[in-house]
Amino acid sequence: MTDLASDTYSQLDVLPGPAVLAHVVDVHCHPTDTAIQPESMDKLPIKICAMATRQSDQAKVADLATAYPSKVIPCFGHHPWFTHWISLDPTASKEQHYQSLFANSSQKHAETLQAMLPTIPDPIPLSSLVSTLRANLRAFPHAMLGEVGLDRSARVPLDPNTTPRVLSPFTIPIDHQMAVLTAQLEVAVELRRNVSLHDVKAHQATADLLKSMSEKFKENWWEISVDLHSCGVSPEMWKDIERVHPNVFLSLSTCINSRSPNHVALIKACAANRLLAESDIHDVNYCAPYTWDMIRTIANFKGWRIEEQWDYDDGSKEEEWGVVKRLEENWKAFQAGNHPSPLKSKKPEWVTGGNRKSRMRSAKDRNEWVSDDSELDS
Numbered sequence: 001m002t003d004l005a006s007d008t009y010s011q012l013d014v015l016p017g018p019a020v021l022a023h024v025v026d027v028h029c030h031p032t033d034t035a036i037q038p039e040s041m042d043k044l045p046i047k048i049c050a051m052a053t054r055q056s057d058q059a060k061v062a063d064l065a066t067a068y069p070s071k072v073i074p075c076f077g078h079h080p081w082f083t084h085w086i087s088l089d090p091t092a093s094k095e096q097h098y099q100s101l102f103a104n105s106s107q108k109h110a111e112t113l114q115a116m117l118p119t120i121p122d123p124i125p126l127s128s129l130v131s132t133l134r135a136n137l138r139a140f141p142h143a144m145l146g147e148v149g150l151d152r153s154a155r156v157p158l159d160p161n162t163t164p165r166v167l168s169p170f171t172i173p174i175d176h177q178m179a180v181l182t183a184q185l186e187v188a189v190e191l192r193r194n195v196s197l198h199d200v201k202a203h204q205a206t207a208d209l210l211k212s213m214s215e216k217f218k219e220n221w222w223e224i225s226v227d228l229h230s231c232g233v234s235p236e237m238w239k240d241i242e243r244v245h246p247n248v249f250l251s252l253s254t255c256i257n258s259r260s261p262n263h264v265a266l267i268k269a270c271a272a273n274r275l276l277a278e279s280d281i282h283d284v285n286y287c288a289p290y291t292w293d294m295i296r297t298i299a300n301f302k303g304w305r306i307e308e309q310w311d312y313d314d315g316s317k318e319e320e321w322g323v324v325k326r327l328e329e330n331w332k333a334f335q336a337g338n339h340p341s342p343l344k345s346k347k348p349e350w351v352t353g354g355n356r357k358s359r360m361r362s363a364k365d366r367n368e369w370v371s372d373d374s375e376l377d378s
């Protein structure tokens with residue numbers, strides 16, 4: 001989620017024709033955060049993945065996807081910023097629940113929490129969230145889990161009903177966020193749904209989570225895809241994730257990622273087949289221009305051409321693909337899931353490749369024989 005950077009919109013009003021935009025997907029946005037005019041949806045030239053974030057917007061996302069099935073991929077889930085509204089212990093009272101999250105020895109904080117209690121909602125039990133999530137995902141066979149994730153920097157507002165938001169001293173304990181996240185991920189694996197994952201200042205926890213999920217769910221984990229959305233991991237960390245997790249993709253946005261020069265190194269570091277583009281915008285009128293802006297940025301730093309028309313045929317060669325075609329193919333791979341398990345034993349190097357010397361050496365070590373006319377290394 002983000003606030004609209006309207007000052008940069010003036011540079012974003014040049015879009016390609018509808019034939020090109022028809023192949024663009026905004027893989028992460030929040031259109032239901034703003035009132036949506038039907039004309040805006042009719043004009044929308046791209047597909048969007050509409051995120052839910054809290055209890056009150058799950059139905060809004062469902063309604064939008066029902067009204068515009070060809071344009072909207074619905075995503076259901078609870079964002080880490082709102083996980084304090086979810087209770088892991090159904091027997092705890094409202095006060096006990098919030099005290100257990102925000103317990104602090106300081107008397108001042110105890111008073112702050114008491115003052116907040118009337119304005120913050122009664123917590124919903126995790127079990128009821130999970131059954132609603134399951135029902136929503138079942139109702140939309142192509143729906144994803146999102147937006148879910150981990151956030152170490154967000155502070156809880158004093159009163160969620162007032163704007164501008166005034167922040168309390170409280171952050172949501174990462175263990176609590178993790179419990180809510182893993183319960184949702186279990187449903188995603190069970191129903192074989194892809195995930196849009198938020199990670200702010202929780203990179204190591206996210207990397208550990210990906211590892212533990214792959215160990216827990218084994219083959220089933222590689223059936224689904226995970227998009228690290230607007231993520232600010234270092235290029236080095238992304239390389240590690242990319243190597244170990246064939247089901248993890250990286251989507252970048254102008255709104256979030258462009259704030260840091262890190263995004264250029266991240267685009268350069270990311271494998272060509274793992275990149276996606278998003279807006280993270282909460283006004284549907286801006287989804288196309290902001291997604292397009294990131295597509296141009298990706299094209300620029302990857303050295304890919306930007307399509308002006310759509311003239312691909314079945315025989316088009318990958319090396320000739322422009323940025324839109326490449327990102328579209330990445331999106332198709334993301335949607336299809338079923339990634340190769342990195343845990344499956346691969347053919348040994350002496351059969352599949354490696355240089356000839358090492359092949360011979362490995363073969364000798366294994367007391368095997370490699371024919372002299374085995375294919376040469378390219």
Ligand SMILES: [Zn+2]
Nearest residue numbers: 001002147280
């Ligand atoms: Zn978001």
